Amino acid sequence: MSHIEQLYWGGAALIALWLALFGLSLLVTRNGTVTPGPATQEFGPDPEPPAVVSLLAGNWRGVEYAAAATLLDLAARGLLELRQPADDPLATTVHVTEAGRTAQDLPSYERRVLERVVSRTTEGGAPIGAIAFRDAKRAAAFHTELRKDIVAEARLRGLSRSRFAPWLASLLLLLAFVPGALFSLAAIMGEHGVRAAFVVGAAPVSALCWLLAKALGERATPRGLERAGHWAGLRAWLAGHEDFGRLPPAAVTVWDRYLAFGTALGVTSLAGRLLGFDAGDRRRVWSSYGGTWRPVRIRYPRLRPGFGASxxxxxxxxxxxxxxxxxxxxxxxxxxxxxxxxxxxxxxxxxxxxxxxxxxxxxxxxxxxxxxxxxxxxxxxxxxxxxxxxxxxxxxxxxxxxxxxxxxxxxxxxxxxxxxxxxxxxxxxxxxxLERREPDTIEGEVLRVEWRKDRKAARFLALDEGVTDLTRAWALPAASRGIATGAQVRLTVSRGTRTIRSAELIRAALWEGDRPEPATAGPHSS
Known part of the structure; x- marks a missing residue:
């Protein structure tokens, strides 16, 4: 067997050894089993906040209803107020109380949720549907940071820990590069060129690092398993009330913190769904442009010949x-x-x-x-x-x-x-x-900006001009930059092809709040 063959076989053997060590690590660090406690309505002497409970209920993985549960908990504690003027829960509005505006020393995850609500409400409050983000990237960034805050709180309380110890994660990461180095060396010795050596070396490293990244996460501590069992008992007690799962968000005035914990535990499906901090409905967006909140329906011209063309x-x-x-x-x-x-x-x-x-x-x-x-x-x-x-x-x-x-x-x-x-x-x-005519000028607030399947094609831009509750998306050239949801802009457009020819930024949008703030930016040509 030649030296080149030995290097290849040695690299393959190291990959097998790495996979065996990785599998053993997964087996040793697997999460413990939660033993549900007896049904109870007690929170305990020092109850965890609903956001942390959502992490425990999600088996230390997801925090799907953490934001909604935190909002309900803030309402139960008097920092927010939820009002349902009619029988339709969709008509519920959220208001920031004086206590909420002056609140200090809140945990970072509660502060993040409260700031989001404050940024979307006016003096008269805001519909609960307006809390949703208008951009999927902003929603993902919000939930990523929120989960980091919740995990930090859970670790501080001794309920969670990293699945892999730092030394173990570093060891696995270091060993993942060794097989690739052997493959690259074998390729160079075989005179296959630097490019080929890079490809055969990077392939196993990328695969092993991807497996390692997927496995990194949280796992329970003994204290965490104990508390998860207690909250499972509360979940059983809440589930025993037939109507509890269909309670609207405004029921927090009656059920107090029970509604927040029920949402964190996945019992109150209606409240958790209505208080979604996600990307929202792309065809129905709440807008306050013009002074009052109202839902604006968006139509996207899918089958329109010449849309966005010069x-x-x-x-x-x-x-x-x-x-x-x-x-x-x-x-x-x-x-x-x-x-x-x-x-x-x-x-x-x-x-x-x-x-x-x-x-x-x-x-x-x-x-x-x-x-x-x-x-x-x-x-x-x-x-x-x-x-x-x-x-x-x-x-x-x-x-x-x-x-x-x-x-x-x-x-x-x-x-x-x-x-x-x-x-x-x-x-x-x-x-x-018709394109030879003078373009029209319109002004409004950007409701959504969406890429199409073909990234080279014009994007969809939905603009609220404050005149009607129905708008049709415009074609924003793919190369355009500097236009974000929530910004107030002045556009020159061709109505025949619904193409945006140029855009001038009037007010920029806050990253978290989607609400406009004064800006000194000049015109942005499309």
Whole structure:
């Protein structure tokens, strides 16, 4: 066995050894079993806050309802107030009391939740739906930091600890690099080049580090298991009340802290769902632009030809649509019955089958339009191959394809396709002409900014102009920067294609609060 082979086999053996050590570490540090205590309504002499209880109830992994439970706990302690003016829990509003505005020395996770509520409320309060974030990244960042705060509190109380000791995590991380180093050295000795050495060395290191990162987390202490059992007993007591799970957030005035703990334990599903600190509903966003809170419905133009396109691009697409209509028309008019051969006239395989000839003409016309439109992708030819299959496998002695190929002149389906593409070409041409008009200027607050599946395509920007409760998203060029949800902006737009041509920032938005604050930023061109 050569030295190179020895290095490869040595690296493989070290990977197996690392996996064995990793598996043993997982086995030794697995979380203990929580033994539920008897059903009880007592919190205990020094009860943990609902946020920490949510960590214990989530088996030291998730804190799904921690933010909602903390909000309810703040309301039970008089720092917030929840009001439900009607029978609909969705109409509940949240208000910050004087005690909440002057509260001091709150734990970091409670301070984080309170600041979020304060930033979203006005003097008249705010709907509970307005607490939700308008951006998924902001919501994820909020919950990441909130979980860190809760874990720190749980460790301070002796309820949680890191799953892997620092020395063990460092050892596993260090050993993860050794097999990659051996593979890289073997590649260099085999004269495969530095690039190849980097690839074969980085592959096992990346995989092992990914496994290690997934395993890092929290696990229970003996004290934590004991307290988790106690809270499981409280959960059993709360679950014994049939109507408790359907209580609205405003019921905190009657149930006090029980509603907060029930939410942390996953019993009050309604309250936890309504008080979501997530990215919210992308089609229904609460806005206070204009002075009063109201829900604004957002429509996204999914199937709108020319959406976000420039005048040049519209002419380009119009030419492609016109070419498809012309190619289909020429094929339909010039087609002759003797272009095809049936099985009676010719035995065996032939490229002149009726179905194949018709499919080739139709698919070929569409392919010309795709090429002219600049939409040719790596999968286009594969899609062309699939589109030819029905005609290729169709019977060449009887059936619809045979009758269609024998017909003189365009078919009804061809007339329909020609008309559709001709109308599309005319529509795009009209849009291109309208793009030469002077753009309009609008002003409002940005409700949402969303990427589309194609990152090179224009993004969706929903703007609340304060005039109506319904808005349609605009097309924000993908290269645009400096526009965030909650910002107040002045836009120059083309209404035909709903494209934003330029944007001027009037007021910036706070990262946490999504509420505008004065800014000195100048105009931002799109």
């Amino acid at each position: 005048a040049g691009r519209l002419l380009h697409l119009a030419a492609a649509a016109a070419l498809v209509a012309a190619a289909l028309g020429a094929f339909a008019v010039l087609r002759q019955p003797d272009w095809v051969l049936t099985a009676d006239a010719h035995s065996g395989s032939t490229l002149r089958r009726p179905g194949l000839v018709l499919s080739a003409g139709w698919v070929g016309s569409l392919l010309l339009g795709v090429i002219v439109a600049g939409k040719f992708r790596r999968w286009t030819l594969f899609l062309v191959f699939l589109a030819m299959m029905p005609g290729n496998f169709a019977s060449d002695s009887d059936g619809w394809f045979v009758d269609a190929a024998a017909q003189d002149g365009p078919l009804a389906v061809e007339w329909a396709a020609i008309a559709v593409f001709a109308v599309l070409a005319g529509y795009l041409l009209v849009l291109a002409c």
